[in-house]
Amino acid sequence: MPGRGPRASSRDAILRVFAEHVADRGYADTSLGDVAAELNLSKGTIVHHFGNKETLLREVHVAYFARRFAEADFVHVHLADPVSRLVAMIYALLAAHRDDRAASLACLRELVRYFDGDLTDYVRKQRVRYTEIVVDILRAGVEQGLLRTPDPQMTALQVFGMCNYAWTWYRPDGPQTVEDIARLFAHDILAGLVPRPGADPELDELVSAAIETVRRAPGRSASDDPGPDHPASGHGAPDDPTSENPGGDRAEPVPTAP
Amino acid sequence: MPGRGPRASSRDAILRVFAEHVADRGYADTSLGDVAAELNLSKGTIVHHFGNKETLLREVHVAYFARRFAEADFVHVHLADPVSRLVAMIYALLAAHRDDRAASLACLRELVRYFDGDLTDYVRKQRVRYTEIVVDILRAGVEQGLLRTPDPQMTALQVFGMCNYAWTWYRPDGPQTVEDIARLFAHDILAGLVPRPGADPELDELVSAAIETVRRAPGRSASDDPGPDHPASGHGAPDDPTSENPGGDRAEPVPTAP
DNA sequence: TGTTGCTGACCGTACGAGCGGTCAGTTAAG
């Protein structure tokens, strides 16, 4: 127990346990009382720190996407060609299931809560921005003749689906490692399931190399590593979390996924 | 209002409205009182018919899978080769988002409730069986040299993911039709995103033909058509819904998805 | 050095709303 620590802020701990509960039970079935009890805190303390339950979920979500954006930045810095970047994004999305489990599941389970304007527009912007990163990769690949798709937006949703749906079946102690899964998914979607005579072995190497690049990224494997302070570089978070887009229209012209 | 109809069983109406509420709000946030009010019924009536809330969800789930199994039967009867069958299954899964919206969303949203033994083993068996249908198609394709994947089980999960995740972004009034989406997804996963010189145009025809076959299936377009009484043919439901597998182990060796 | 006063993390209780579920009774069809 924190034992009324000397200014020991319980914020992070509350956020962590709350995310775990949401990941395991879902938002509606997560009780603040249970979270408080697990931390030997009073329910009132949680309210003191965050105000209400919804804010907790929002903070989990914002932090999760900050980590994903930092990851995307890393990918763009260390990998140049669109195909490698796409593989890396697939791997990153799948690896989050293992390395950022609680937040990943919490966000994916409760994803639908961000549709009806329940949560801040900032969260919506994060989702749109993240989707655009992958769409841009696909579009660049098509322009360079390295990829082929008549609708990058739609294909991005396909990629998000095959990765994000993993939360329903992926288990860290399963037979396949995340790297195995990423390699298979990337190969399937890049080379296709229909075999062709002139299948180039270079593709397998490219896939493995891209995965390895991200896997060896600094600040990995430490599961409770909150990641670098996500410097506001290329794909940094849009605007500011505190500013409530005034008069922002609720219409969502382009579907987003992650 | 049904006006205390002549033996007019409200069962189906309750099930329908309940599924819609779960699809829109999720199971935990669905109130039996709200469902009853929408039907001008008393909450007690719902309990009278179904016993409790969990049973309602289970019945929605069982009915949903019965429809999917009937669909899979149709596919196997009318399409012979594994590639066409795979395309048809992709299309069927996507089309359910449009033609069987409420039940699809309800099942996909609350999918995770079937992991911890909350619901009957029968529901679990349905999921496993459905997964096996697609795995078998993939395996047959590999054996006949028409498909290539080192791990049919994993690839099946990939396919389920890209289809089922559509519930998070698909809107019936969106720019693309379900047929467009299915065609794109099928082509992407079959031919791959990396273009190859000798891309055969036959594949596009095969994809379109398979989709068209399922689209023209009898008993379609009538949205509230409960479908044929899913005759217990090849892929019929496993065992009996009422029999509670005694001593069934909770272990789920192979992950399932839909 | 002693004291004073402020800040903020934290507690404990209370409250009101809403939930799933119960049950005795009513109504109408067969």
Add this chain to the structure above:
DNA sequence: CTTAACTGACCGCTCGTACGGTCAGCAACA
């Protein structure tokens, strides 16, 4: 008359939230 759909009041419970109060640490001041 029997049966079953249905009602509406009711119970027990859980939850999010509100709020008054406690106490440790710290800084300013005498």
